Amino acid sequence: MITFGTFDLFHRGHSNILHRAKKMFDRVHLVVGVSSDSLNMAKKGHLPVVPQEDRMQIVKGTKGVAECFLEESLQMKLHYCVKYNADCVVMGDDHAGRFDFLRMYGIEVRYLPRTQDVSTTDIVHSILARGTSGT
Numbered sequence: 001m002i003t004f005g006t007f008d009l010f011h012r013g014h015s016n017i018l019h020r021a022k023k024m025f026d027r028v029h030l031v032v033g034v035s036s037d038s039l040n041m042a043k044k045g046h047l048p049v050v051p052q053e054d055r056m057q058i059v060k061g062t063k064g065v066a067e068c069f070l071e072e073s074l075q076m077k078l079h080y081c082v083k084y085n086a087d088c089v090v091m092g093d094d095h096a097g098r099f100d101f102l103r104m105y106g107i108e109v110r111y112l113p114r115t116q117d118v119s120t121t122d123i124v125h126s127i128l129a130r131g132t133s134g135t
């Protein structure tokens, strides 16, 4: 099984999806593609707060994660699935539909409901708001 993400400022939404993915099947080998800094720059227009080596270390250290690699390109999803022998892709449902094309290659695709009320973007905004309000 494989999943992808930035996992910047690692939060409970991130740990939830990894734990839920792991719990879906017995003895599943969970592989995580962590978006590289340059890929984030290209897709979101800014660098993550936490550098890629640190994000990889945090994800690797999360219970249930068997393997972790740097995702360098959005166009290489199928390549990564083949390379890591993944027969199933799991993502949060904010990505619904984006991975459906993998089904034509016999790869199962599941979207899990996102954890409510937490995101890296919200955390960054709340830190910035504190900076200006002094609280």
Ligand code: CTP
Pocket (backbone or CB within 6 Å): 004, 005, 006, 007, 008, 013, 014, 017, 090, 091, 092, 093, 094, 095, 113, 114, 115, 116, 117, 118, 119, 120, 121, 122
């Ligand atoms: N995720 C989730 N619930 C959340 C936040 C993220 O299930 N509250 C899932 C995403 O759907 C994705 C994985 O965690 O499958 C990695 O998400 P990522 O984009 O790194 O996290 P976000 O917090 O959504 O980051 P951003 O605010 O920058 O979009």
